[in-house]
Structure formats: C-alpha cells, structure tokens
Amino acid sequence: MLTTVLKYIEEKHYCPHCSGDLKLCHAPPVHVGDGLGWGSEFLFVCLNDECPLFIKGWDYIENQYGHVGSYRYMEIPNSKESYNMMVVGKDAFTGSIVDIEAFKLQSEQFKRQQDAIAALDNCVEQQSLEPVLTLLLDDSVSSKNRNRAASLLVPLNDIACVEPLRNHTFKDPNLAQTVKMAIAKILANHFLKECPYCAELIKVRAVVCKHCQRDLAS
Ligand SMILES: [Zn+2]
Ligand SMILES: [Zn+2]
Numbered sequence: 552m553l554t555t556v557l558k559y560i561e562e563k564h565y566c567p568h569c570s571g572d573l574k575l576c577h578a579p580p581v582h583v584g585d586g587l588g589w590g591s592e593f594l595f596v597c598l599n600d601e602c603p604l605f606i607k608g609w610d611y612i613e614n615q616y617g618h619v620g621s622y623r624y625m626e627i628p629n630s631k632e633s634y635n636m637m638v639v640g641k642d643a644f645t646g647s648i649v650d651i652e653a654f655k656l657q658s659e660q661f662k663r664q665q666d667a668i669a670a671l672d673n674c675v676e677q678q679s680l681e682p683v684l685t686l687l688l689d690d691s692v693s694s695k696n697r698n699r700a701a702s703l704l705v706p707l708n709d710i711a712c713v714e715p716l717r718n719h720t721f722k723d724p725n726l727a728q729t730v731k732m733a734i735a736k737i738l739a740n741h742f743l744k745e746c747p748y749c750a751e752l753i754k755v756r757a758v759v760c761k762h763c764q765r766d767l768a769s
Contacts, residue, residue, distance in 0.1 A: 576649060598644055
C-alpha cells in the first residue's frame, strides 16, 4: 500500500471543470450509488470549492432530487474512469485527504529498515554495528529480522551495543532474553562487568567501582 501511495503522490491529475489539481483521498468504504466498492483504496478528487461543477451542483440537485447536495469531480487511479460524485456538504471529503507527510515519513522509515536488513549480510565482516542496532531498536521491524539482528551481536562483539540496548525496553520477552544473554557474553569477552550501582562498565576484577567508588566486594 505504501508504494502505491508514493506512486500516486507523484502523479498529477487535473479537474476538467476548473483545471485545479485533484487531491489524493482515501476512498469511502462503499460506492454511494450502488453499494459496490470503488475497486481502489484511493481516489483523486477535486476539492476546489470554486469549481464550477461543485458550484452549479447545489441548484441542480435541489431541482432534480429535491435535497441538499452537490457534485465533486473524481477519478479512479490507474483507470480511465471518472465520476461526478454526489456529496452532501462542503466537507464531505476533506477528512479523507491522504496525509502525504505522514506517508513520506513512513516511507523513509521503511527504507531505513530495508537498508538495514540488506546490510545484515556482511555487517560482521565490516564490523558495522549500526544496521543491527537500527533493527533491534525499532519495534515496528518484524521479529524475524530483529532476531536475526540479535544473533549477530555476539559475532560483532562490539561493546558499544551495550548502552543503547540496555536503554531500550523490549516488549518481546524472547528477544529481551536473547539480547540480555548477548550483552553478558560480550561483556565477558571484554573482561568487563556493569557496576550494580552506577551501571558504568568496569573490569571484572575490580573490587571498587572507579566511577562511583562504591565497594563491590561486600
Ligand atoms: Zn474542479
Ligand atoms: Zn559504579
């Protein structure tokens, strides 16, 4: 759906009645006329209140059907179909305008995730912790990819992973456990431990924390 929207965002459609550009909107759930779906999740709609079709529509519908309403011009994406859609008020469609900025942000996040997933293949070779952290710290990534990222923590053996991972709350208890065990292994590999008082990394052999000066022997 995301790629579809991004493609539609790039498209320009113009209203034949007012030459204004059509706005990308979420399609209403049913075809107002016959109860059928639009066959598309999105519609391009002329939302110009000065559009002649929209202005003249009020009188036309009043005279023809005896109720309040007008028409908005719309096109169905990827088809040659266009309609004059009956609307009951000025704001009938404004609530369903596609939030383009939100979609772009979502798409940037999606791209970052895809790049990170692709980078997992040779991140150990390149000693690159970044893709692993990108995926582990993003709760919207699939558990398959996050588990794969977690499995690379120990091979990477990068002490820099400890702080960001400790600061993240993992909702998935299995992943939380995997990460916890990986951190323990990495600390042991570096002959380090976390001070139980101030959480700074110190030597395993230390009896006094060099950061907080607390006695670790007691
Ligand atoms: Zn128009
Ligand atoms: Zn300490």
